[in-house]
Amino acid sequence: MNSTTFRRRPPQAKKEVWMEIRDPELIRRRRLAKRYTQRDVAHLARRSQAAVQQVETGKMKTISEAFAMGIAFALDCDWEDLFIDHEHTATPNVEGGTRNASHRTGARNVTPHPRRMHA
Numbered sequence: 138m139n140s141t142t143f144r145r146r147p148p149q150a151k152k153e154v155w156m157e158i159r160d161p162e163l164i165r166r167r168r169l170a171k172r173y174t175q176r177d178v179a180h181l182a183r184r185s186q187a188a189v190q191q192v193e194t195g196k197m198k199t200i201s202e203a204f205a206m207g208i209a210f211a212l213d214c215d216w217e218d219l220f221i222d223h224e225h226t227a228t229p230n231v232e233g234g235t236r237n238a239s240h241r242t243g244a245r246n247v248t249p250h251p252r253r254m255h256a
């Protein structure tokens with residue numbers, strides 16, 4: 138048998154965008170100005186009424202980009218008025234790859250999880 142070695146391309150880093158809520162009270166004021174209930178905004182943003190309530194009371198400090206865009210769409214305003222975007226690079230999970238974590242983008246003092254080796 139011919140043993141052929143395949144080189145795999147390292148997994149691509151995935152970017153996650155989380156939005157920080159500028160002012161929860163501003164979201165509430167805009168909702169009331171449009172005469173929407175929390176349930177109306179939740180329906181338009183495709184989330185639950187409880188999630189919208191947590192945003193308005195400040196219990197949620199950051200939300201997903203999709204949720205933020207849904208709220209901005211529902212309230213008919215620019216998302217920049219309501220949210221601050223924070224982009225993070227998620228490190229992909231490497232199964233059966235290298236044990237060295239230094240190839241990761243932005244890795245700082247990262248120690249890999251110990252794995253059990255089976256003989």
